Amino acid sequence: xxxxxxxxxxxxxxxxxxxxxxxxxxxxxxxxxxxxxxxxxxxxxxxxxxxxxxxxxxxxxxxxxxxxxxxxxxxxxxxxxxxxxxxxxxxxxxxxxxxxxxxxxxxxxxxxxxxxxxxxxxxxxxxxxxxxxxxxxxxxxxxxxxxxxxxxxxxxxxxxxxxxxx
Amino acid sequence: xxxxxxxxxxxxxxxxxxxxxxxxxxxxxxxxxxxxxxxxxxxxxxxxxxxxxxxxxxxxxxxxxxxxxxxxxxxxxxxxxxxxxxxxxxxxxxxxxxxxxxxxxxxxxxxxxxxxxxxxxxxxxxxxxxxxxxxxxxxxxxxxxx
Numbered sequence: 372x373x374x375x376x377x378x379x380x381x382x383x384x385x386x387x388x389x390x391x392x393x394x395x396x397x398x399x400x401x402x403x404x405x406x407x408x409x410x411x412x413x414x415x416x417x418x419x420x421x422x423x424x425x426x427x428x429x430x431x432x433x434x435x436x437x438x439x440x441x442x443x444x445x446x447x448x449x450x451x452x453x454x455x456x457x458x459x460x461x462x463x464x465x466x467x468x469x470x471x472x473x474x475x476x477x478x479x480x481x482x483x484x485x486x487x488x489x490x491x492x493x494x495x496x497x498x499x500x501x502x503x504x505x506x507x508x509x510x511x512x513x514x515x516x517x518x519x520x521x522x523x524x525x526x527x528x529x530x531x532x533x534x535x536x537x
Numbered sequence: 538x539x540x541x542x543x544x545x546x547x548x549x550x551x552x553x554x555x556x557x558x559x560x561x562x563x564x565x566x567x568x569x570x571x572x573x574x575x576x577x578x579x580x581x582x583x584x585x586x587x588x589x590x591x592x593x594x595x596x597x598x599x600x601x602x603x604x605x606x607x608x609x610x611x612x613x614x615x616x617x618x619x620x621x622x623x624x625x626x627x628x629x630x631x632x633x634x635x636x637x638x639x640x641x642x643x644x645x646x647x648x649x650x651x652x653x654x655x656x657x658x659x660x661x662x663x664x665x666x667x668x669x670x671x672x673x674x675x676x677x678x679x680x681x682x683x
Binding site: 390438445461464476485 | 562606636653
C-alpha cells in the first residue's frame with residue numbers, strides 16, 4: 372500500500388486524538404495485516420469510494436471508549452452501549468474527515484460513507500492490492516487501533532488520463 | 538471546560554439561542570457544553586437536515602451550528618433552504634470534512650462561516666462573536682457589555 376495514502380490518516384488520527392484527549396499520543400505498533408481482520412473491542416467501519424477505494428476500521432475497548440468520551444466531553448460520563456458506539460463513530464468521522472480533507476486538497480475525489488458498527492469478530496482478508504495496515508495509537512485513555520486498507524481506483528485514473536488526452 | 542466571557546444578544550441582553558444540527562448525539566452533546574460555556578442556550582437540536590429546517594421554523598434561533606454529512610438531507614442543502622426562507626439566518630457549518638470545495642459550496646449557499654472538527658472551544662467562540670457582529674455583546678466581569 373502506498374504510504375502517501377496512509378500518511379494523511381496517521382496525521383489526522385494523531386491530531387484528533389491529541390487534541391480531543393489533550394495528551395501526547397504515540398504509535399506503539401504498525402504491522403501489515405496478513406490474516407483477516409480480528410476485532411479487538413467495539414469497531415466502526417467506514418468505506419471510501421472514488422479515486423481511492425477501501426475501508427478504515429477504528430477499534431477501541433469499551434472502557435477505552437468511555438474514557439475517551441469523558442475526556443472529550445470534559446466530564447466523567449457513565450458507560451453505556453450508546454455512548455461507546457457514538458464515541459467510536461464520531462472519532463472515526465473526525466479522523467477520516469480530516470484525512471479526506473488533506474487528500475481532497477491534493478486532488479483526490481471520493482465519497483466517505485457514514486460509519487457502521489463492525490460487529491463480526493473477523494473480517495475478510497485483505498487482497499494483494501488492498502493490503503491492510505494496522506496501527507495502534509497509545510494514549511493516556513488507552514489504545515486506539517486503526518486499520519486502513521486502501522487502493523487507487525485504477526479505472527478512474529485511466530478514465531481521467533483518457534479525458535485529459537482528448 | 539474553560540469558561541468564556543458570556544456572549545449575549547445586544548438587543549435584549551438575553552443568552553444567544555442555538556440550534557445544533559448533527560447526526561451524532563455525542564457531537565451535539567459536546568457542542569452544547571461549549572455553548573453553555575459561552576453563556577448561550579440550546580434552543581433545539583436536530584439529527585438531520587430535514588429536521589433542522591423544521592426546528593429552525595419552530596424555534597427561530599440566533600445561530601445554527603450545522604454538520605455537513607448527515608442522513609436524509611445533508612447540511613449544505615439544509616443551510617441553503619433555511620437561508621432561502623430566512624435570509625437573516627446565521628448558519629455556521631461544523632464538519633470534519635473541511636476541504637476547499639466543501640467550504641466554498643457552503644459559503645456560496647448561505648453559510649456564514651466554517652469550523653472544522655474536532656472543534657476547539659476558543660475557535661468556535663471567536664467565530665460566534667464574528668458571526669453575531671453588532672448583534673452580540675460580550676459581557677465582561679463587571680456585567681457591562683463590551
